[in-house]
Every structure is written in structure tokens, then in C-alpha cells.
Amino acid sequence: MKINGTPYRSVWVNEKDGWSIHIFDQTRLPFSLDILRLTTQQEVAQAIITMQVRGAPLIGAVAAYGLALALRQDAGDAAMESNAAMLAATRPTAVNLHWAIDRMLKALRPVAPQERVAAAYAEAGRICDEDAAQNEAIGRHGLELIRELAKNRPAGTPVNLLTHCNAGWIATVDWGTALAPIYMAHDEGLNVHVWVDETRPRNQGAALTAWELGSHGVPHTVIADNAGGHLMQHGQVDLVIVGTDRVTRTGDVANKIGTYLKALAAQDNAVPFWVALPSTTIDWSVANGVTEIPIEERSASEITHVAGRGEDGVQTRVQITPDGSRAANPAFDVTPARLVTGLITERGCCPATEAGLRSLFPEQQG
Numbered sequence: 556m557k558i559n560g561t562p563y564r565s566v567w568v569n570e571k572d573g574w575s576i577h578i579f580d581q582t583r584l585p586f587s588l589d590i591l592r593l594t595t596q597q598e599v600a601q602a603i604i605t606m607q608v609r610g611a612p613l614i615g616a617v618a619a620y621g622l623a624l625a626l627r628q629d630a631g632d633a634a635m636e637s638n639a640a641m642l643a644a645t646r647p648t649a650v651n652l653h654w655a656i657d658r659m660l661k662a663l664r665p666v667a668p669q670e671r672v673a674a675a676y677a678e679a680g681r682i683c684d685e686d687a688a689q690n691e692a693i694g695r696h697g698l699e700l701i702r703e704l705a706k707n708r709p710a711g712t713p714v715n716l717l718t719h720c721n722a723g724w725i726a727t728v729d730w731g732t733a734l735a736p737i738y739m740a741h742d743e744g745l746n747v748h749v750w751v752d753e754t755r756p757r758n759q760g761a762a763l764t765a766w767e768l769g770s771h772g773v774p775h776t777v778i779a780d781n782a783g784g785h786l787m788q789h790g791q792v793d794l795v796i797v798g799t800d801r802v803t804r805t806g807d808v809a810n811k812i813g814t815y816l817k818a819l820a821a822q823d824n825a826v827p828f829w830v831a832l833p834s835t836t837i838d839w840s841v842a843n844g845v846t847e848i849p850i851e852e853r854s855a856s857e858i859t860h861v862a863g864r865g866e867d868g869v870q871t872r873v874q875i876t877p878d879g880s881r882a883a884n885p886a887f888d889v890t891p892a893r894l895v896t897g898l899i900t901e902r903g904c905c906p907a908t909e910a911g912l913r914s915l916f917p918e919q920q921g
Contacts, residue, residue, distance in 0.1 A: 556724040556731075556738075558588065558770060564729050566608070566617050566683065568676070574627065576620045579725060580607045585766035586864050593617075596625035596638050603645040603652075606757070610726020611800040611836055612690070615655030616683050618642045622659050623675035630668040635660070647849045648809055648887050649800040650838045655682055683728045689833040690730035692901035697736025697796065697831055698743070700904070704793050705745050713748040713774070714740070715793045717783055720754045720811035721763040722798025722831065732798040732831035734767065736899070741773045749775040750786060754811055756857040756884060780813050784820035795821050795828045796899075802830070802837050804919075806892030806907030807844025812885055818894040830890075830907070831899040837912065839919050844889040851886040858882035 556563065569575040569592065580589040582605065591607060593599050599621030602608045608617050625638035643656045662678045663671050704714045722733035730738070740747050749768055754760035761777050768775040778786070786792050795817055801809040808814070808830050821828040841847045859876040876882065895907035905911035913919060 578608045596621045611649035611651040612727040615651035619655045619679035630671040648851045687729035689901035694735030694739045697899045698739045701740040713746040717750040717792045717795045719752040721759040723767040733796045751777045787824040803841040803844045804839045805909045808890045809848045815888040815890045818890040827896040853884045853886045855882035
């Protein structure tokens with residue numbers, strides 16, 4: 556995707572030194588486009604924990620490069636296993652992180668220590684290339700849903716889409732998941748408009764999704780998280796499309812907190828609720844998302860304080876709750892499969908059921 560006409564991916568290797576890693580500092584968007592250079596696995600881990608880098612597919616890709624950076628310091632078996640475990644522990648809910656680390660270890664364990672650094676960079680590069688290709692394919696399959704909605708629509712009437720959190724290109728290596736079909740629809744000339752949930756407490760919708768869509772020229776409107784149900788009641792939402800951090804083999808979906816409420820409102824108003832994901836986000840070992848998916852509990856300060864830009868143009872952080880008030884901050888919720896219209900993957904669309912997923916991925920046994 557492009558920023559001011561320049562194409563970028565969300566993670567890339569420094570062209571000059573050939574080994575350090577670049578990412579965007581997503582905590583500074585939309586007011587400042589800062590590029591970070593990461594040189595150690597500790598810096599990668601800190602970037603993931605602090606959400607300078609976020610989005611399930613992107614976390615996995617960056618963690619893969621984090622292991623490559625670790626091997627530059629010590630390519631021995633013990634150090635590799637220890638650093639892999641440290642990186643895997645940075646975020647508990649997004650399954651792509653664990654998938655990427657497991658894939659790296661599977662590729663690197665048979666390799667002699669003196670050859671591991673080169674092998675690690677090559678494997679991390681393949682993970683990135685595959686993610687970009689998967690997300691482009693997700694965009695093509697999701698585009699068909701939007702095309703169908705656009706048929707026979709009165710001239711000048713947009714297809715109104717609603718999304719929650721940020722599942723765009725900066726949450727992946729490129730293209731995005733939920734936003735990829737929207738970009739393709741816009742580029743094709745379809746009349747689309749996106750309702751962008753602000754997505755408290757970190758405001759990834761208001762800050763990141765709105766920035767992405769605006770940069771690409773896609774018409775959009777930021778709304779309060781609780782406005783979605785009202786819009787659905789009044790026929791102003793044609794389709795809800797979200798991303799996800801983990802999908803069970805039975806079709807339950809873990810996504811940013813508040814997704815479950817959108818799914819309930821969508822069902823009550825007969826609005827299709829679709830979830831876009833690469834196959835790396837499917838956790839085939841889990842059947843019941845509500846009881847089995849670990850939900851990250853983040854700092855209470857994300858609730859009690861809010862970041863933004865002051866009238867003086869300076870980015871700042873202010874407290875919004877009384878002194879002494881406690882705050883709870885579960886970062887994700889689980890939407891049961893019964894509320895999900897369908898899943899959009901790189902291999903096509905399917906019902907949110909185990910049979911539906913296995914029809915697209917028959918190689919998954921058990």
C-alpha cells in the first residue's frame with residue numbers, strides 16, 4: 556500500500572545494513588509517521604508489548620524477524636529456544652505470533668548454528684511474502700460480497716460498511732484483512748462508505764483505520780463505539796466486516812473488545828457479519844473460543860487515560876477518570892460462531908463452522 560504515493564510494507568529489512576528491521580510506530584499515528592529501527596530481539600519484544608507494532612498477522616511477521624535478530628547474537632540451540640519463548644510470550648491472544656515462532660523453530664532446528672542467521676532471515680521473508688499474498692486473496696474474495704451488495708443499488712447510493720478496530724494494511728504485512736476488500740472495491744470504482752468504530756480504549760479505529768482509509772481516499776465516518784446498533788436499526792449499515800486475532804476450528808472469533816456487541820446488533824437487525832482472516836489465524840487446537848482462548852488483560856491506564864493531540868498541536872496524554880477509580884481492561888472478546896455470517900479466507904468464503912473451514916483446508920486433520 557502507499558503513503559503519499561510511496562509504496563510500503565509494514566515491516567522491512569534495512570536496505571543499507573541488510574539486517575536491522577523497520578516498522579512504523581503505530582502509537583504515534585495518525586499525527587506523526589515515525590519509522591523505528593529495531594536491532595535486537597528485546598527491542599522487538601518491547602515494540603510488540605507496547606503496541607508500537609500490532610495486528611495479529613504483523614505481530615507474527617515482526618516476531619519472526621525478532622528471532623533472526625536474536626540469532627545474530629547467539630545462534631546456539633539453547634539461546635534460540637529461550638529467545639523464541641520470550642518472543643512468543645509478548646502477547647497471549649493473537650495466534651499468529653505463536654504460529655510464526657513455531658514455524659521459525661521448525662525451519663531452524665535442523666540447520667547448523669553457523670547457517671541459522673541467513674536461514675532465519677529467509678524464512679521470515681517468506682512469512683512476510685505469504686502474508687501479503689494471502690491478504691490480497693482475501694481482498695479478492697471479500698470484494699465479491701461488496702459487488703453483490705452494489706448490484707441494483709440506486710445511482711449515488713453507497714454500500715455502507717462498518718468495521719471495528721484496525722484490520723488494515725498496517726495490521727498485516729500488506730493489504731490488510733477486513734479492509735482489503737474495501738480498498739479493492741474503492742479502486743474498482745464502487746461507491747462505498749465505511750463507518751469506523753473508534754474502538755476504545757486505544758482508539759485503533761479512530762486513529763489507524765481512519766488514517767488508512769483517508770490516505771487511500773476511501774469515504775468514511777468515525778463513530779462512537781456504541782453508535783453501530785443505532786445505525787443498523789435505521790438501515791444505514793449493509794455489511795459488517797472485521798478482522799480477528801484468533802479463530803477456533805468451530806468458527807468462534809476472538810477480536811478487539813466490543814466486536815461481540817456488534818455481532819449481536821447485526822444479528823438483531825439482519826445485517827451480515829463477516830470476518831476476514833488468513834489461515835494462520837485459525838487455531839485448529841481450540842473448539843470453544845469463550846472458554847479456551849486466553850484474553851489479554853492490559854494496563855488499566857489505557858482506560859483511565861487517553862492519548863491525542865492538544866490544541867497547541869502537541870501530542871499528549873490526559874487522565875479522564877477520577878483519582879482512585881479502578882479500571883478493568885480486557886483487550887478482546889469472543890464472538891460465538893452462531894453470530895458470524897461467514898469467514899473470508901485466502902481460499903474463499905465459508906460458513907463459520909468446522910465443516911466450513913475444513914472444506915477450505917482439507918489438509919487439516921483431526
